[in-house]
Amino acid sequence: MIFHICSAADWTGERYRAPSLDTVGFIHCSDLGTVHLAANAAFAGRIDLVLLEIDPARLDVPLRWEPGDPPHPAGIWFPHVYGPIGADAVVAVHDFMPGADGVFLPPAPVARP
Known part of the structure; x- marks a missing residue:
C-alpha cells in the first residue's frame, strides 16, 4: 500500500x-515507513490531515518510484502517481495527527481482517 x-x-x-x-x-505519496517524513516536511503541526491508503494495483494511472521532489537528503525514493486517483483505489482513510509537540511519527501498521 501507498499513502x-x-x-x-x-x-x-x-x-x-x-x-x-x-x-x-x-x-x-509515501509508503508506511516514510509518510511521517513527508508530513513533517510539508505539514508540520497541522491537525486537519488524513492519510489516503491506496492500493497500487487499483490505480488506473501510472505509478513510479522516484527521488523525492525535492530530493530527500538520504536519497529515499517515494511513489508518485501520474494522474488522478480513482476512489476505488482508496481502500481506507485514516486520521493523521501529530504528537503533542507537533511532530508526526510513523503510523502503526494497518491491520487487515
Missing part, C-alpha cells in the same frame, strides 16, 4: 486530484 496526505476537507470520496498534478505532474 497520500491531504486535508480531511480535500477528500470527498470521489476521484482525487491533488494540486501537485498541475505544478509537478504527479501526486506525492
Whole structure:
C-alpha cells in the first residue's frame, strides 16, 4: 500500500486530484515507513490531515518510484502517481495527527481482517 496526505476537507470520496498534478505532474505519496517524513516536511503541526491508503494495483494511472521532489537528503525514493486517483483505489482513510509537540511519527501498521 501507498499513502497520500491531504486535508480531511480535500477528500470527498470521489476521484482525487491533488494540486501537485498541475505544478509537478504527479501526486506525492509515501509508503508506511516514510509518510511521517513527508508530513513533517510539508505539514508540520497541522491537525486537519488524513492519510489516503491506496492500493497500487487499483490505480488506473501510472505509478513510479522516484527521488523525492525535492530530493530527500538520504536519497529515499517515494511513489508518485501520474494522474488522478480513482476512489476505488482508496481502500481506507485514516486520521493523521501529530504528537503533542507537533511532530508526526510513523503510523502503526494497518491491520487487515
